Amino acid sequence: EAAVTQSPRNKVAVTGGKVTLSCNQTNNHNNMYWYRQDTGHGLRLIHYSYGAGSTEKGDIPDGYKASRPSQENFSLILELATPSQTSVYFCASGDRCSGNTLYFGEGSRLIVV
């Protein structure tokens, strides 16, 4: 069974609307990450967290917020969605003991119209 699950898997949102992407992991990993993947850009880090209650800005945090209410859950929040945020979003978890290995979810495809 998948250890990192994302919801929704597909979402169409209107410009200016609020979007929340959710991620749940059963790996008991301390670290969780949100990346987006776009053609020509590869995977880019948006926000990450080293534990419940903490979030950190990644390389492209503008327009996004993150929330880590528990060890298992990490959400990515778009308060005012824009068409430039149309992308595929990947959540990942990592184990502090095994270094930088990331375990990714299946991805969430977001279209902002």
Added chain:
Amino acid sequence: GQQVKQSSPSLTVQEGGISILNCDYENDMFDYFAWYKKYPDNSPTLLISVRSNVDKREDGRLTVFLNKSGKHFSLHITASQPEDTAVYLCAAGYGANTGKLTFGHGTILRVHP
């Protein structure tokens, strides 16, 4: 600028041949180097990784070569098979166990029967 670069967007290899995927990086601080494999509409999965204290690591048909002075690492896949057809993402990071990886844009590998 792009810190991790895969200069070849695609590579085609005959079944049974050797696939060589290349990655260049800019940041001297990187001390962790990895290759992820991604099928369409699936999540990236770790193939193989190496720390900066070694210049080569083998795992079955996979070998990672690291050239720190040249800021370059590569993935060699021997006896390439059609099921190796996928997108290959190189990634680099630094700092123990941070999991903050910088990814390349990816190389599409096609292995023809």
